[in-house]
Amino acid sequence: MDATLKTVVAGRLVELPGTIAAIRATMDTELAAEFDREIEHLPAADLPAALVRWALAGTGAIEEDDALFERLARGEDIGATEAAAPGSEVA
Structure with missing residues (x-):
């Protein structure tokens, strides 16, 4: 597989x-x-994020994220909630 x-x-x-x-x-x-x-010259620590970015190319994910960040920058409520700290309960 x-x-x-x-x-x-x-x-x-x-x-x-x-x-x-x-x-x-x-x-x-x-x-x-x-x-x-690009890949041949990346520091090893940057490789996972770059591979994900390249794998996502053409899926529409980058455009979807860009649109979401634009909405956030305008102050639009997108229904997001704050993440709870590890080990804590969400109220």
């Missing part, structure tokens, strides 16, 4: 490629070259 990443985009579960090779295989030649240039 190939490794996958799972997330929710636009309310539906999406499975994303979960290896460097699988992420790269989804790209055309030009995009793959850009991916290679």
Whole structure:
């Protein structure tokens, strides 16, 4: 079984490629070259976030997040609730 990443985009579960090779295989030649240039020079600590960003490309997740952050910046109530501290109960 190939490794996958799972997330929710636009309310539906999406499975994303979960290896460097699988992420790269989804790209055309030009995009793959850009991916290679970036990934080869990233510090190891930055690699997980970059791989997720590349895996999410084309899913609409980035645009969905951007729209949400724009709403938040305008001060719009989006129905979010504060996360409870680990080990505490939510009132």
